[in-house]
Amino acid sequence: MLETEKLGKTYPTGDEALSDVSVRIDGREVVAMIGPSGAGKSTFVRCVNRLVEPTTGSIRLDDTELTALDDDGLRNARRNIGMVFQEYNLVERLTVMENVLSGRLGYVSNWAALRRNFPPDDVERAYELLDLVGLDGMEDKRVDELSGGQRQRVGIARAVVQEPKILLADEPTSSLDPETSRDVMELLTDIAEDRDVPVLINIHEVDLAEAYADRILGLHAGELVFDGPASDLTEESKGVIYRGEEPPESAATDPDWLSGADDESNLRNGQNAGSDRLPAED
Amino acid sequence: MAGAAREWSRFDARERLFRIGSVVVAAAVVVASWEWLDISLQYVATAPTHLSDLFGRMVPPDWGYLPNAVGPLAETVQIAVVGTIGAVLMAAPVAYISAENTTPNRTTYALGKLIVTVSRSVHTIVWALLFVVMFGPGALAGTVATAVRSIGFLAKLLGEEIEEIDFGQMEGVRATGASPAQLLIYGIVPQIKPALVGLSVYRWDINVRAATILGFVGAGGIGVQLFEAINSFAWQTVSALLVAILGVVLVSEGVSAYARRKVR
Numbered sequence A: 001m002l003e004t005e006k007l008g009k010t011y012p013t014g015d016e017a018l019s020d021v022s023v024r025i026d027g028r029e030v031v032a033m034i035g036p037s038g039a040g041k042s043t044f045v046r047c048v049n050r051l052v053e054p055t056t057g058s059i060r061l062d063d064t065e066l067t068a069l070d071d072d073g074l075r076n077a078r079r080n081i082g083m084v085f086q087e088y089n090l091v092e093r094l095t096v097m098e099n100v101l102s103g104r105l106g107y108v109s110n111w112a113a114l115r116r117n118f119p120p121d122d123v124e125r126a127y128e129l130l131d132l133v134g135l136d137g138m139e140d141k142r143v144d145e146l147s148g149g150q151r152q153r154v155g156i157a158r159a160v161v162q163e164p165k166i167l168l169a170d171e172p173t174s175s176l177d178p179e180t181s182r183d184v185m186e187l188l189t190d191i192a193e194d195r196d197v198p199v200l201i202n203i204h205e206v207d208l209a210e211a212y213a214d215r216i217l218g219l220h221a222g223e224l225v226f227d228g229p230a231s232d233l234t235e236e237s238k239g240v241i242y243r244g245e246e247p248p249e250s251a252a253t254d255p256d257w258l259s260g261a262d263d264e265s266n267l268r269n270g271q272n273a274g275s276d277r278l279p280a281e282d
Numbered sequence B: 001m002a003g004a005a006r007e008w009s010r011f012d013a014r015e016r017l018f019r020i021g022s023v024v025v026a027a028a029v030v031v032a033s034w035e036w037l038d039i040s041l042q043y044v045a046t047a048p049t050h051l052s053d054l055f056g057r058m059v060p061p062d063w064g065y066l067p068n069a070v071g072p073l074a075e076t077v078q079i080a081v082v083g084t085i086g087a088v089l090m091a092a093p094v095a096y097i098s099a100e101n102t103t104p105n106r107t108t109y110a111l112g113k114l115i116v117t118v119s120r121s122v123h124t125i126v127w128a129l130l131f132v133v134m135f136g137p138g139a140l141a142g143t144v145a146t147a148v149r150s151i152g153f154l155a156k157l158l159g160e161e162i163e164e165i166d167f168g169q170m171e172g173v174r175a176t177g178a179s180p181a182q183l184l185i186y187g188i189v190p191q192i193k194p195a196l197v198g199l200s201v202y203r204w205d206i207n208v209r210a211a212t213i214l215g216f217v218g219a220g221g222i223g224v225q226l227f228e229a230i231n232s233f234a235w236q237t238v239s240a241l242l243v244a245i246l247g248v249v250l251v252s253e254g255v256s257a258y259a260r261r262k263v264r
Helices: A041-048 A071-078 A096-107 A110-114 A120-132 A148-160 A178-195 A206-212 A235-243 A263-274 B013-037 B042-058 B063-098 B106-121 B124-135 B139-163 B167-174 B180-211 B223-231 B235-262
Strands: A002-010 A016-025 A030-034 A056-061 A081-084 A166-170 A199-202 A215-220 A223-229
Touching: A002 A041, A016 A041, A016 A056, A016 A223, A030 A041, A030 A178, A030 A206, A041 A056, A041 A166, A041 A199, A071 A096, A081 A148, A096 A120, A096 A148, A096 B167, A096 B180, A110 B180, A120 A148, A148 A166, A148 A178, A166 A178, A178 A199, A178 A206, A215 A235, A223 A235, B042 B235, B063 B106, B063 B139, B063 B180, B063 B223, B063 B235, B106 B139, B124 B139, B124 B180, B139 B180, B167 B180, B180 B235, B223 B235
Parallel strands: A030 A199, A030 A215, A081 A166, A166 A199
Antiparallel strands: A002 A016, A002 A056, A215 A223
């Protein structure tokens, strides 16, 4: 169970990327976080495992207060948080298996890491995950020989081999073609169900979010402006998320007030709305 | 538009004056240096005669001497090998603290830069003079001199390599909960490995060439024989030794080029 309370981040440049974001993610939910560029999606996800240090608020993973941890405590906590990156962030010159097993680094000694000597259980689990993500037989290939889609599968295997309590994905599909993007989203949702782990995906493709997520979080200018089931995401709520429009008094009385807007214009306008925000997002 | 001709010039008067002045100053420095050196061109005129005279005394090379040179030549290569390995081991931590993105704090950064500068600003032969006094004549002094000179070279270039690594790859490893040492093993070393191997072999190649003259100051290697041969005007021995050294240097360059091509 991940719970953030009034989480805020102000960068040293003075840009306020997040303000007072309170979210609770539980069970085996697939949660998609959407919003225009610069809305703070990446900042939020990175604050959870403190790749970015939050400035205010609290983050709890089960019973651990992550913001209070020292270096050792943080490393132990990160073992429980799997993360999938937009640019995969794999070690390019190492093999697929070495990269997957790096998900177990938190549990082995430095000497064992140097000799790539991982416990048999870890190796077995890594093989199973390579089967699951469809890379069986590829364990000795170097990562720089793989395609983007294959790399992201390695990234997912590395995150899942950690046996995390939550899986974070920071724009996992942005570097992939639409077909591969759907495969990756399917993989992530399957993992949530099979492994009984919640998945938080920050994503800018709204159609993918609607198709695969159980629940949607909408960020606009660092603030949480939408939190609800994917089926509740209406054109009005997209207007709120992407253009910062005030929610109408009663959406039901005027359902077509935004009928001209499609996803594309949402994104375009979203970029405009986000253009004065910090560039840290991508 | 009125038809007035528009003037344009790349530099204004002040800039032009400054540029002409710079050329005058540069020319003055060259002329003054020449004057101070008091170089006599008299020897240039007689150089061809001396050269053909020397050449005549060098030919044919004394091939019969070469079996005596095998041991010292091997020692020369060994000085380079041991000196380079020692240098790599000592340069790795120096590189780590002299790279801006891995150094623990400003003090360690300054210390790293200091070690690099001191090591690099003194030539191998000068280090060898120093270590011959410390350890006495022989290969040990030459080996230590080679290592000490190479630390700066390797640490500087490896440090720059560390500064160029892809931060994302490190971030991916860090996010799994890896320790700082594991971050180094998994996130940094694989990224700089080709450079590490390439630079080490390249430095070894340089050290083989440097080690051929270490004997001039008594620090071991083939230079001892070469120096003796020159001092006793045994020119046919000198030419045989030069050919042998050339052969060793060519082989080491070949090995170095091959190794650097192989690693990626």
